[in-house]
Amino acid sequence: MRKKGLSMYQTQKLTYLFDSLYAVNNICFWHYTKDWELLDTNCPWINEVRNFFFDSKDDALKTYASNSTMPILYPDRLCLTWAIQPYIVDDNLDSFYVLGPFLNSSVSEINFKRLLDDWHMSISSQHRMMEVQKEIPVIPYSLFLQSVRMLYYTLYGKAPGNLTTTSFPTLNPLSSKNTLAPTKKNGSTAHDITITEHSSYAMECAMLKHVETGNIHYQDELQNTELSADNYLVGLMSPGDIVRQEKDEIIVFVALITRAAIRGGMDPDEAYSLSDYYIQQIESPDCTDLNNIMDIHFLAYDTFIHRVHEIQLQGKEYSPFVNDCIALIHRNIYEKITLEDLAEALGYSTYYLSSQFKKQTGQSIGDT
Numbered sequence: 001m002r003k004k005g006l007s008m009y010q011t012q013k014l015t016y017l018f019d020s021l022y023a024v025n026n027i028c029f030w031h032y033t034k035d036w037e038l039l040d041t042n043c044p045w046i047n048e049v050r051n052f053f054f055d056s057k058d059d060a061l062k063t064y065a066s067n068s069t070m071p072i073l074y075p076d077r078l079c080l081t082w083a084i085q086p087y088i089v090d091d092n093l094d095s096f097y098v099l100g101p102f103l104n105s106s107v108s109e110i111n112f113k114r115l116l117d118d119w120h121m122s123i124s125s126q127h128r129m130m131e132v133q134k135e136i137p138v139i140p141y142s143l144f145l146q147s148v149r150m151l152y153y154t155l156y157g158k159a160p161g162n163l164t165t166t167s168f169p170t171l172n173p174l175s176s177k178n179t180l181a182p183t184k185k186n187g188s189t190a191h192d193i194t195i196t197e198h199s200s201y202a203m204e205c206a207m208l209k210h211v212e213t214g215n216i217h218y219q220d221e222l223q224n225t226e227l228s229a230d231n232y233l234v235g236l237m238s239p240g241d242i243v244r245q246e247k248d249e250i251i252v253f254v255a256l257i258t259r260a261a262i263r264g265g266m267d268p269d270e271a272y273s274l275s276d277y278y279i280q281q282i283e284s285p286d287c288t289d290l291n292n293i294m295d296i297h298f299l300a301y302d303t304f305i306h307r308v309h310e311i312q313l314q315g316k317e318y319s320p321f322v323n324d325c326i327a328l329i330h331r332n333i334y335e336k337i338t339l340e341d342l343a344e345a346l347g348y349s350t351y352y353l354s355s356q357f358k359k360q361t362g363q364s365i366g367d368t
Contacts, residue, residue, distance in 0.1 A: 006155075010154065010155070013154045014154055014155075017150055017151065017154050018042060019042075021099070021147050021150075022042055025137055025139055025143070025147070026135065026136075026137040027099055027100070027102060027137060027139075027144070027147055028041065028042055028043035028044075028099070028100065028101075029041060029042055029043075029097065029098065029099055030043065030050070030096075030097070030098035030099075030100075031095060031096075031097055031098075032095060032096045032097075032098065033095050033096075034093045034094065034095055034096065036096070038050070039095070044135075045132045045135070048125075048128055048129055048132050049080065049101055049132065049136075068086065069086055069087075069088050069152075069156060070086075070160060071083050071084060071085040071086075071148050071151070071152060071160070072084045072085075072086075073148075073242055073290070074242070075242065076101070078112075078115055078116075079103070079115070080100065080101035080102070080103065080136065081100060081101060081102055081103070081104065081144070081242065082098055082099065082100035082101055083098065083099040083100060083144070083147075083148045083151075084096055084097075084098050085097040085098070085099070085148065085151050085152060085155065087155055097151060097155070099144075099147055099148060099151060101136055102136065102137045102138070102139055102144055103136055103137070103138045103139075104138070104139070104140065104141055104144075104242075104245065105138065109130065109133070112129075112130065112133050113126065113130060116129055116130075141242065141246065141290060141294075142294060145290065145291075148160075204256075207257075207301075208256060208257065208260040209260075210305055211257045211260035211261050211264060211301070211304050211305050211308060212260045212261070212263050212264040212308070213264060213308070213312075214264055214305060214306070214307075214308035214309030214310075214311070214312050215305065215309070216305060216306060216309050218305060242290065243288055243290065243293070246290060246293045246294065246297075247282050247283070247287075247293060249297075250278075250282050250293065250296065250297045250300070251279055251282060253297065253300075253301070254275050254278050254279055254282075254300050255275065257300065257301060257304045258271045258272065258274070258275040258304070259271075260304075261274075261304045261307065261308050264308040264311070264312065265308060265311045265312055266304075266307060266308055266311055267327045267330075267331060269331055270307075270327060270330050270331035271304075273331055273332075274303065274304065274307070278296060278299075278300040281296050282296055307330065310326075311323075311326075311327070318360050318361065319356070319360060321346060321348065321356075322356060322357055322360050322361065324346060325342055325346060325353065325357060325365070326361075328342060328345060328346070329342070329365070339353070339354060339365055339366075342365065353365070
């Protein structure tokens with residue numbers, strides 16, 4: 001049956017997309033009218049999960065959708081995440097397509113049951129939800145965002161821009177403004193502590209080993225093993241806040257790769273300066289887009305690996321004072337440093353420093 005506002009070809013593509021997402025990653029789709037009447041879904045747990053989805057829904061969503069075609073990501077009160085894609089026809093809001101729910105981290109059964117207890121669910125309902133929780137897909141945000149991008153392309157015939165994460169205070173289960181969030185007798189929120197499972201320690205060791213050894217071919221090796229980065233999951237650190245979760249993940253990751261780089265021969269001051277640079281980028285008030293945040297994540301990893309690779313090559317080929325000169329340049333990579341500054345810091349004349357640097361490296365200091 002053709003959906004309103006869609007061509008037969010678009011309807012066929014949507015059907016194929018939804019079937020594929022569910023078959024491959026267990027991601028469900030939901031189609032609602034603009035007034036949130038359910039039109040269609042392939043979710044096998046309709047009654048169980050959509051109660052939480054509707055409990056988080058807010059009128060601000062319709063206001064947003066009337067001015068934008070961009071999708072919205074947000075978590076519900078059980079830390080399940082959904083993507084809502086407004087569908088606009090002739091400048092008017094026609095309906096909503098929803099993908100989800102999914103989990104970015106595996107929530108332990110103990111903690112999930114604690115969340116259900118806080119909402120005073122019946123024993124039979126809790127039992128059913130505990131079974132459903134085992135079937136909800138656990139996938140990285142990057143993989144889920146690919147599905148959202150495909151949905152946008154199918155509906156509008158073009159790729160979306162940056163997927164802006166829009167947060168509504170009433171949708172955040174940990175927000176102080178959320179009147180729906182239960183409160184314990186001592187006044188604290190019911191979700192103060194979230195216990196989650198994590199990816200294997202072997203995956204973390206493999207990623208850090210690439211930094212420590214300066215392995216510039218890390219991408220091929222990670223993709224060609226079972227330790228794929230697409231399957232890498234991090235514990236839930238900021239329940240209910242997708243952007244903060246991603247930022248916290250990267251800050252921890254940068255701290256780990258910084259120390260791996262030092263073990264690989266990188267000067268500690270240079271490594272810490274580079275670490276500070278990326279953390280400052282992450283914590284910038286303008287850094288609120290998930291795509292940009294993940295770009296910083298990959299750039300930091302790649303930069304540290306290539307820097308260690310350069311240092312390990314340099315250590316075999318150049319004299320100590322040239323190695324010191326290179327380390328000083330990289331330590332001040334984001335600041336302007338002159339030949340005179342380098343010569344004074346290392347105790348050599350500008351002529352000797354520049355000539356020896358050129359002789360040994362084949363490059364002038366200004367090209368480094």
